[in-house]
Amino acid sequence: MKDRSSSIIALVVVLALVAVPLVLPADTANVLSRVLALALLAVxxxxxxxxxxMPSLGHAxxxxxxxxxxxxxxxxxxAFAPVPLLAAVVTGGIxxxxxGVLMxxxxxxxxxxxTLAIAELTxxxxxxxxxxxxxTNGLYGIPSITLAPGGEAVTLAGMRYWWILLVFLVGFVIVWWTSRSLLGRSLRGLRDNEERMGSLGYDTFRLKLAVYAIAGAVAGAAGSMWVAQNRFVSxxxxxxxxxxxALLAVVLGGRGRLWGAVLGAxxxxxxxDDIGALLGGRGPLLLGLVFIVAVYLLPRGFAGTDWRGMLIRRTQEEKA
Incomplete structure (x- = not known):
């Protein structure tokens, strides 16, 4: 019953995201495109x-x-959208x-x-x-993607957003399936007790390298989404x-809860970016305050908090 409810909620959320360009301004689609790129990186x-x-400070x-x-x-x-996407996935994975062989x-x-040292060297x-x-100037003037070989460049924010949404959904499903597969169960065992997994005959080095490669490939896909939206990289x-x-998004959302990472992103x-701009560029300060409050009030993150249980306990306290 719980799985069915979760599936229905997920379907409703996906349909709502698909409908965004049809009912909301183009600026909203642009904001959500940036959110989805960071969300896939966080996932x-x-x-x-x-x-x-395997906590990382170099996933960028x-x-x-x-x-x-x-x-x-x-x-x-x-510029045919799948071509740079596949190239980004391959290079991110490689x-x-x-x-990862070293790390x-x-x-x-x-x-x-x-991980931090490798990222800084890069x-x-x-x-x-x-x-x-x-x-330091970066790459600018990058052409817009096309959605057909040799087709017209995509200029509508909604069309670009739908492509980015599609990439996000595919990437999210791949990570979700990995976490639920036999590999995912082995990785949880690795997280809880690596020495015991080794004593049971598991090759912990290959397990860690495999998940690191998958995470790198999906992060590369997120990078292609970022470029498709911004047409600039530095x-x-x-x-x-x-x-x-990305790490802050994971912590805010709740570690191990993939949809929580999306919410955190x-x-x-x-x-x-948006609320901070309205406050004179004080976004990082506000974000730091949000993080402090979340750590103290929601130590397991938004997705890891038992909201239903909290509501029931509060209702019982009020009745008492």
């Missing part, structure tokens, strides 16, 4: 943090690699495998700091490789702030 990070117990690296790849492919090879051999604080490389990345998209925002994006 891929939650696969590491919440499901696998595969995101940025995917974004730069999508930008270069769109500009120089083909980057994760190459760097997944560590754990805890060492893993956390090594950030510096993007700043200095002017001929490829445009240096070294800042590989910076610590992006990794921190929406809160982070809207508070920092």
């Amino acid at each position: 891929s990070l939650d696969l590491l943090v919440g499901v696998s117990g 690296a595969p995101f940025g690699v995917g974004a730069y790849t999508a930008a270069l492919v769109t500009r120089d090879i083909d 980057f994760a495998v190459v760097t 997944v051999r560590t754990k805890g604080t060492y893993f956390l700091m090594l 950030h510096v490389l993007a700043q200095r490789w002017d001929s490829l990345t445009g240096g 070294p800042a998209d590989l910076g610590f702030e992006v990794s921190a925002m 929406a809160i982070v994006t809207i508070v920092r």
